[in-house]
Amino acid sequence: MKKTTLKEIAKTLNISISTVSKALKDYPDVSKNTKQRVIELAEAVNYSPNAFAQSLRSKESKTIGVIIPSMVHYYFSSVITAILKEAEERGYMVIIMQSNEDVALEIKQVDLLINKGVDGILISLSNNTNNFTHLQKIINYDVPLVLFDKITKLINCSKVIINDKKASYDAVSYLIEKGYKRIAYFRGDLNPQNSIDRFLGYKKALEDHNIIFDSSIVYTCSNADFEEGYLNAEKLITEHGQTIDAICTMTDLTAIGVINYLNEKQIKIPEDIAVLGFSNWFMSTVITPTLSSVEQNAQKTGEKSIEVLFQEIECKQKDLPITHQTIIIDTELIVRNST
């Protein structure tokens, strides 16, 4: 199969098989122009992607690529720390890229990593990623891919996630059982699966406790940041006043924005309004009042993601079949003074 591909490409371009092989392996003694022609044709005649990819990438680079939406972010920097540590121990280097929630950048970064010949790629998708051709391209190139945290169910690869719906369901159920009845929800962006699932968990918890869902007290925080928490708390209080007795958010940073607003307005937490976060950032342990939150276990997510990636890299090196896995990381509700 492989030989046929190389031979055909060589024949079509009227160059030697060895030049085609070298071009696909990115040897420096083949001209840029020839490489480009070979790669374009190889992509075009993509009827044997594995053989092509194997040939393209037979050389181990001992480097993996990681794409995350943001680095100044307690959860992601904690995941990256675990990834760097595990990679280090196995003698791998890590190229880190930050998509800034920009899907065009994410696509470009995937191309750069493929061209660089990394041995595997880890991605947490940007909020705006709703087309997955670039992920499929990684798979077509036979590069092991693991998605974590912000994933899509539409791509057949390994995934490391939490059970967002259940974690959110449990947290909201806890609020209801503590006696809170009118619970506003500050959801994340509309696209990401984790944002959707956390919102569904909120709705289901209301439903199972016979509380009627009211879409007018659901606010969207697309960036899930401090400002949105602050501004939406202001909006909520202006629009619904003291009828609200709890605010449940998609992330701690948003919840901290909410707390900041409520503290400023001297609305007592949790006596007047309780606040619940998600992700258990360090910051939540030092603010006043300390914030109840869902521990998402960033370290374990990082460790598992790279462990699965290395399993797939190893299978590929040994020409063994790869079975994709979906790993669910445990979460835990941490109750503090805000509820």
Added chain:
Amino acid sequence: MKKTTLKEIAKTLNISISTVSKALKDYPDVSKNTKQRVIELAEAVNYSPNAFAQSLRSKESKTIGVIIPSMVHYYFSSVITAILKEAEERGYMVIIMQSNEDVALEIKQVDLLINKGVDGILISLSNNTNNFTHLQKIINYDVPLVLFDKITKLINCSKVIINDKKASYDAVSYLIEKGYKRIAYFRGDLNPQNSIDRFLGYKKALEDHNIIFDSSIVYTCSNADFEEGYLNAEKLITEHGQTIDAICTMTDLTAIGVINYLNEKQIKIPEDIAVLGFSNWFMSTVITPTLSSVEQNAQKTGEKSIEVLFQEIECKQKDLPITHQTIIIDTELIVRNST
């Protein structure tokens, strides 16, 4: 010069000049064994490092390496964000490594980056780095090197820093001018230049305001973390009670530990004791009371560091002489409720 080296190595190892050249360029069609022999000998006969390095690294990798002590750290993750953004815009990839304040790991990481053939290296040193052979090795290999934040004055390369002594001097002078007289100081580790300079700034401010320096109210926080802030505040209050009217710290995270302890003991901030941080973490704007701090401008540090690195990479590519620069980033005292 270059030819002589290659020729001599070839002659000594009894292989062709072209094989030596290919081995030094890490071409895949030279055996690992041969590459190793060539590189070892080339290092041994290091009398023409530039020519050797040029030959070794004539191929641009479009990759730079960054070594930092820690990633889950507001300042460093902010610097990295700026570095990733600038690298992205110039089509460069960034390999990130975390030394965890472990000098052996830092040395290993430098070797990995040199072997990888990165085009340049940015480092913020670990606290325990007090021998700089690995930095000299980078320079011997003719790889552009820029040190930022935690640097050493003993290596001749470009540096991007703040004026730690002045920033600390100004902050402590501000406290004294506000009427605080007995100011404890929570210093960082003994090795890093920034830790030394901030401490010297504290001492000088006392001296210039005729306050006698008292080493018994100086505590060392080697990790500059939350726990050390908390525990040393406890120690300070136990040992010196209410004679202290202000605590000045090496970083915000330590200051937040201090605030946490004082809040727990219901010691009023700033009425009983004022607290001053350094580095202006986001967290400092949301805790109670908000923390006065020194804005260190992480973004500008990241931008300048990579800008200088790219200047040196460009000079090297064009065979122009490189003039090392020391860039001083502006700082600013941000006064909030804790003072």
